[in-house]
Every structure is written in structure tokens, then in C-alpha cells.
Amino acid sequence: MTDRAALGGIVLHDLVKSYADGDRPALDLPELTIPPGSFTVVVGPSGCGKSTALRLIAGLETPDAGHIAIDGADVTDLPPGRRDLSMVFQDFALYPHMTVAENVGFGLRIQARHDRRRGLTARITRTGRADAPAAASRAEIAESVRRACALVRLDGKEHRRPSQLSGGERQRVALARALVRGPSVLLLDEPLSALDAQLRHHARAELVRLHREFGCTAVLVTHDQLEALSMATHLVVLDGGRLSQAGSPQEVYSRPANTFVAGFLGSPAMNLQPVETIAEGSATTAGVGLRAPGLQARLAGPAEPLPAGPVSLGWRPADGVPEAAPAGGFGSAAGALTGT
Incomplete structure (x- = not known):
């Protein structure tokens, strides 16, 4: 595992996850490498193990076997809070009684409170000050929130509540909340599925722009093969919990490894x-x-x-x-x- 982990990015090795009501593993990946800094899209039909893989990387599920490495460190047994990643869920999970700024800065406020209790040094990176001498102050958190909101183009809407926002704006609030912590890995669990067709097209471009500006490793799960082909720099196709093919979108589209990939990708199909x-x-x-x-x-x-x-x-x-x-x-x- 050490040699593979040294490659950086995310490495899944001999990863197996089963559920009690299943007759076969929900996920069985002998080897999968997600390149560092890539925008990797995991695509496949419903029930193929996409969300399970994402939840295993996030630490929300425990694998039955195998290892997970992020940027060279084995995180298989680490809790989610120590994996230096953020996750955007399908339903956004915003607090309705909080404003945009309060939603975005919620995680930072909780972290600062824990830091003060433990006497630890605050660690706000990328979108805020780094190497702060103490737990992050209110002013530092407010500045980090302001920068994150500007990054997703929510300037001037920091004092609105989720009920006062459109679906696309709520999606951007969830993204800002994930980005404000400056994670090395950003996980996206079908964040565009609740948007209408026109807004989804605009949101795809925004996600690609944010990835280029932010520079982290992004992993997006979707069942929409058009979304996968148009956004990915690295494409992973799953079928029945197993890896069917991984590579650049052009390679997977032009030279499918099997008839499933050939028939699944493309509109119309091959x-x-x-x-x-x-x-x-x-x-x-x-x-x-x-x-x-x-x-x-x-x-x-x-x-x-x-x-x-x-x-x-x-x-x-x-x-x-x-x-x-x-x-x-x-x-x-x-x-x-x-x-x-």
C-alpha cells in the first residue's frame, strides 16, 4: 500500500463493502487511483456503488476490507473530520434558520470552539489566514466566509436565508460551505440532480470553474453520462459494484473496454x-x-x-x-x- 499511496491523489486498494441484505458486495474495487488535482467523475447506473465509494472515501462508511489513501496518507481508520476533505450532498442540507454567511461559516465556528477548548492552533487555509496564532477569531472567520461567498458569486446575499434563494443559489451556498475550510479533497454526491435542465447546464460550468480556481482534487458522483463526459478530466465507470473502465473521457468514449461501457456512454449509444x-x-x-x-x-x-x-x-x-x-x-x- 505504501508505494501506491506515494502517488498522491486518492488510492483505493482491495476495497470491499457489503451490506447485510445484499447477495454480493455493493462495492468491490481491487485497484482505483484518482489522480491528484483532477476533476474525477464517477458514473454508472443506479445501484452500481457510486455513492458507496464516495461515502467510503469520506469516512461515512467503514470498508469490510481494503485501504484508502489520500495524498499519500492511509486514512482507512481515520474519522471523517481528520481526512482533510469536504462533501456536498444531494439535498444541500442547509440550516433554514441561518443566513447564507452563517451556513457557510458554521463549520469554522464549531472548529474554532473546539480549538479554544483544546488549546489548539487554528488552521484556516486557502480561503483564509494560515498559521493563525490561536483559535480563529470572529473577524478571521468572517473574512474566510466573505472570500468563499465571493468565490461562488454570492456577493451581497450573505444575509439572506435559504428560503429566499433559488435552487442554484442554495447549491452554491453548499459549495461555499465545503470550500471555506480549504480541503485537499472535495466530494460531490449528485449536487446538480435537483436543478432544472437550464440551471444544471450553468452549474456544470461553475463547478469546472471553481475546480480550476481552487485546485483541489474533486470527485463527482452522477448517473448522468452527459454530465460526466462534459465535466471530467478523469472518468470512472462502475457497474454492479465493480470497475468497468477508468481513464480520460476521450479514451473511455472512443475505446470502451466492454459492451457495457459502449452502450452506457454516449447519446445515442454506440x-x-x-x-x-x-x-x-x-x-x-x-x-x-x-x-x-x-x-x-x-x-x-x-x-x-x-x-x-x-x-x-x-x-x-x-x-x-x-x-x-x-x-x-x-x-x-x-x-x-x-x-x-
């Missing part, structure tokens, strides 16, 4: 056509023939030999080029296509 392989030319000739009703094609030199019998040919709708049927029809030799 075309999947069962085809028969045909031996073409001599052993020195590059190319494999593929045939199905209404289709003949040749793949130029695949990296590995295809198995005999039926295989699946996949292509994105945008990659297709319509052509008129040849005179002999697709079933004849004259109808062989030569694309790649």
Missing part, C-alpha cells in the same frame, strides 16, 4: 452489431473481414487476432458514413467495404 469473422488473404495480409446481414466490412490489421465465430462490431453514430449499395448488393464480393 452501435453494437453481431458479426461473423471471415479469413481474408494470406497470413501476411493485414485485415480481417466481418460479415452480417446487410453489412460487409474489413478491419485493417487489428492489434490482436479476432476469435473465430460471432463477435460484436461497435461504432459511434458520428463515425458512420452513409453510402449507396453497390450494384452487386452487399451480399456479393463487389459489396465488400474497405473502411477501418
Whole structure:
């Protein structure tokens, strides 16, 4: 685990989580690395283990086996408050009787109270003063709150209550409350699902902007594959509690590892056509023939030999080029296509 943890970011190794009412683990990840400073989006259908993975990273759930490392430190047995992370929940969980400023600064006030009781040094970073000589004062907390509100563009609305805000503004309050502590990791559990389509589109751009300005490692959980492809710098696809594929959005979209990823990502999804392989030319000739009703094609030199019998040919709708049927029809030799 030590060598893997030294990589930075978030490393999940041999992580297993089961629930009593399940016949299989809710999450089973032999190895998953989330690059430091990335905007990683975990995507998959409902029940695939996305939120479970996020709650394990946050420390809200205890794994049955395995290890979790954040920025080189094993945090598997640490409580949530000592993991240097913040989390934004799906329902925002704002206090209705508090103003925007009071909601954003609530965690800092509680931390300062504990620091004074324990005689510890306050630790407000990134959005506030660092290395303060004592527990954070009211003025220091107020300045940190002001900066966090400005970061999410809530200037002038600090004295409003959640009932006086729109859905997008309440979402930004939850983000400011998470960012004000200056965490190294920001966890987002489907924070945009309660917003309407137009507001969700704007919120995606805001989240990407905040990540670029703040520079922390962000992990967003969503079931919306369009959201995942448009926001992620690193994409993780889960299915049935297991890792299907991880990589850049372009890599996962263009070269899916299996038919689940091919069918799940993309709107419309990748075309999947069962085809028969045909031996073409001599052993020195590059190319494999593929045939199905209404289709003949040749793949130029695949990296590995295809198995005999039926295989699946996949292509994105945008990659297709319509052509008129040849005179002999697709079933004849004259109808062989030569694309790649």
C-alpha cells in the first residue's frame, strides 16, 4: 500500500463493502487511483456503488476490507473530520434558520470552539489566514466566509436565508460551505440532480470553474453520462459494484473496454452489431473481414487476432458514413467495404 499511496491523489486498494441484505458486495474495487488535482467523475447506473465509494472515501462508511489513501496518507481508520476533505450532498442540507454567511461559516465556528477548548492552533487555509496564532477569531472567520461567498458569486446575499434563494443559489451556498475550510479533497454526491435542465447546464460550468480556481482534487458522483463526459478530466465507470473502465473521457468514449461501457456512454449509444469473422488473404495480409446481414466490412490489421465465430462490431453514430449499395448488393464480393 505504501508505494501506491506515494502517488498522491486518492488510492483505493482491495476495497470491499457489503451490506447485510445484499447477495454480493455493493462495492468491490481491487485497484482505483484518482489522480491528484483532477476533476474525477464517477458514473454508472443506479445501484452500481457510486455513492458507496464516495461515502467510503469520506469516512461515512467503514470498508469490510481494503485501504484508502489520500495524498499519500492511509486514512482507512481515520474519522471523517481528520481526512482533510469536504462533501456536498444531494439535498444541500442547509440550516433554514441561518443566513447564507452563517451556513457557510458554521463549520469554522464549531472548529474554532473546539480549538479554544483544546488549546489548539487554528488552521484556516486557502480561503483564509494560515498559521493563525490561536483559535480563529470572529473577524478571521468572517473574512474566510466573505472570500468563499465571493468565490461562488454570492456577493451581497450573505444575509439572506435559504428560503429566499433559488435552487442554484442554495447549491452554491453548499459549495461555499465545503470550500471555506480549504480541503485537499472535495466530494460531490449528485449536487446538480435537483436543478432544472437550464440551471444544471450553468452549474456544470461553475463547478469546472471553481475546480480550476481552487485546485483541489474533486470527485463527482452522477448517473448522468452527459454530465460526466462534459465535466471530467478523469472518468470512472462502475457497474454492479465493480470497475468497468477508468481513464480520460476521450479514451473511455472512443475505446470502451466492454459492451457495457459502449452502450452506457454516449447519446445515442454506440452501435453494437453481431458479426461473423471471415479469413481474408494470406497470413501476411493485414485485415480481417466481418460479415452480417446487410453489412460487409474489413478491419485493417487489428492489434490482436479476432476469435473465430460471432463477435460484436461497435461504432459511434458520428463515425458512420452513409453510402449507396453497390450494384452487386452487399451480399456479393463487389459489396465488400474497405473502411477501418
